[in-house]
Amino acid sequence: MGSVTRIGVVAASSRFSKATAARLDAHVEARFPGGEVKVVFHPACFTNHGHFAGDDALRARAFLEIANDPRYDALWFARGGYGSCRIAEAVRDGLKPEARAKRYLGYSDAGSLLATLYREGFAHVAHGPMVADISRGAGAGAIDRALDWLIKGATSGHEPNLDGRPTVAFNLTILDQLVGTALEPDLTGHVVMIEDVSEALYRIDRMMFHLTGQASIRRIAGFRLGRVSDITPNEPEFGLTPEEIVRYWCRRSGIPYLGAADIGHDAANKIVPFGPNGAP
Numbered sequence: 001m002g003s004v005t006r007i008g009v010v011a012a013s014s015r016f017s018k019a020t021a022a023r024l025d026a027h028v029e030a031r032f033p034g035g036e037v038k039v040v041f042h043p044a045c046f047t048n049h050g051h052f053a054g055d056d057a058l059r060a061r062a063f064l065e066i067a068n069d070p071r072y073d074a075l076w077f078a079r080g081g082y083g084s085c086r087i088a089e090a091v092r093d094g095l096k097p098e099a100r101a102k103r104y105l106g107y108s109d110a111g112s113l114l115a116t117l118y119r120e121g122f123a124h125v126a127h128g129p130m131v132a133d134i135s136r137g138a139g140a141g142a143i144d145r146a147l148d149w150l151i152k153g154a155t156s157g158h159e160p161n162l163d164g165r166p167t168v169a170f171n172l173t174i175l176d177q178l179v180g181t182a183l184e185p186d187l188t189g190h191v192v193m194i195e196d197v198s199e200a201l202y203r204i205d206r207m208m209f210h211l212t213g214q215a216s217i218r219r220i221a222g223f224r225l226g227r228v229s230d231i232t233p234n235e236p237e238f239g240l241t242p243e244e245i246v247r248y249w250c251r252r253s254g255i256p257y258l259g260a261a262d263i264g265h266d267a268a269n270k271i272v273p274f275g276p277n278g279a280p
Contacts, residue, residue: 003036004035004036004037004038005036005037005038005073005074005150005151006038006040006071006072006073006074007037007038007039007040007072007073007074007075007076007147007150007151008040008042008066008069008072008074008075008076009021009024009039009040009041009042009045009066009075009076009077009078009131010042010044010045010059010062010063010066010075010076010077010078011042011044011045011046011053011054011059011062011077011078011079012053012059012062012063012077012078012083012084012087012109012110012113013052013053013059013077013079013080013081013082013083013084013109013110014051014052014053014079014080014081014082014083014109015048015051015052015053015081016045016046016053016078016079016131016132018046020078020079020131020132020134020135021041021045021046021078021131023134023135024039024131024134024143025039027134027140027143028147031144031147037147037151039076040072041078042062042065042066043062044058044059044061044062045062045078051081051082051083052083052086053078053083056083056086056087056090057090059083059086059087060087060090060091060094063075063087063091063113064091064094064095064099067091067095067096067098067099067102068094068095068096068098068099069098070098070101072102073102073103073150073151074102074103074104074105074150074151075102075103075104075105076104076105076106076130076131076146076150077104077105077106077107077110077113077130077131078130078131078132079108079130079131079132080106080107080108080109080110080130080132080171081108081109082109083109084109084110084111084112084113085109085112085177085178085183087113088112088113088115088116088183089116089182089183091113091116092116092120095120099122100121100122100123101124102124103124103125103126103149103150103153104117104122104124104125104126105126105127105128105129105130105146105149105150105271106127106128106130107127107128107129107130107169107171107263107265107269108130108171108174108197108265109171109174110130111127111170111171111174111175111178112174112178112183114126114127114170114274115170115174115175115178115183115184115185116183118168118185118274118275119183119184119185119186123275124153124273125273125274125275126149126271126272126273126274127168127169127170127193127263127271127272127274128145128146128149128157128269128270128271128272129142129143129145129146129267129269129271130146131143133146133267133269136266136267137267138267138268139267141267142267142268142269145157145270145271146271149271149273157270157271158270158271158272158273159193159261159262159263159270159271159272160262160270161191161193161224161258161259161260161261161262162272163191164276165189165190165191165221165276166189166190166191166221166274166275166276167190167191167192167193167272167273167274167275168185168187168190168191168192168193168272168274168275169192169193169194169195169226169261169263169272169274170192170193170194171194171195171196171197172194172195172196172199172204172207172208172211172228173196173199173207175192175194175211176207176210176211179210179211179214179216179217180214184216186216187216187217187219187220188216188219188220189219189220189221190220190221191220191221191222191223191224191258192217192220192221192222192223192224193223193224193225193226193261193263193272194223194224194225194226194246194261195225195226195227195228195229195261195263195264195265196228196229196242196265197228197229197230197264197265198229198230198231198232199228199231199232200231200232200233200234200238201231201234201238201240201242201245202234202238204228204242204245205238205240205245205248205249208245208246208248208249209249211249212249212250212252212253212255213253217253217255218253218254218255220255221256221258222250222255222256222257222258223246223250223255223256223257223258224258224259224260224261225242225243225246225257225259225260225261226260226261226262226263226264227263227264227265227266228242228264229264229265229266230265243260
């Protein structure tokens with residue numbers, strides 16, 4: 001990296017707000033008044049196309065323009081939502097060698113692209129806070145954790161249960177829908193950390209049924225469960241907690257349940273670099 005670290009931001013999924021970008025800019029300026037870190041929002045971040053931040057072709061092109069540009073040291077996802085799966089194969093097919101040197105950070109819907117990069121052998125891919133987290137309560141801490149990893153691969157914000165085994169982290173819904181597709185990475189021997197938000201418990205149960213029934217997933221080292229937040233109402237009451245659901249399907253499938261993970265859709269969300277030892 002040069003004397004100035006340049007981090008490019010892309011919105012690969014849902015619409016993104018200029019006001020949120022302005023908050024992030026102010027935070028970075030206050031933390032790095034000497035200009036040694038520049039966060040640059042790709043103009044496509046602020047394009048609207050129905051639900052999405054621009055149509056599929058524009059979002060894929062924006063991602064590749066940052067990923068393939070050697071002037072950028074890292075690519076940071078603006079937010080989640082939905083839509084990264086629609087561009088993942090186009091992104092995969094357009095990646096150049098310059099893209100491999102960068103760090104990539106996001107979570108939630110960004111998991112489709114993180115999985116794609118990891119499948120392609122990219123070494124610096126991680127689950128962790130996105131730009132939109134600046135708007136959460138205590139979001140500044142999440143942003144600083146992300147910046148420290150993006151700039152220098154700092155380990156201080158790592159999820160505390162990394163134990164030397166290869167590890168990944170995904171939103172449960174995203175991982176469940178990746179299995180069996182051209183985007184699914186080989187997770188044999190991996191600790192898989194999962195979390196979710198705004199789902200009913202019966203949906204969590206159904207996804208765990210489907211996920212743990214897959215031959216590829218039965219080869220993982222085990223699951224860790226992060227936070228399952230903003231659970232939508234069940235009628236009638238489901239009667240099991242998220243941990244009880246995950247334990248149940250792990251027991252039925254023979255996949256080890258390894259305990260809790262410090263990840264989730266909140267400002268406490270920790271960084272999980274993909275691969276052996278949680279290596280940066």
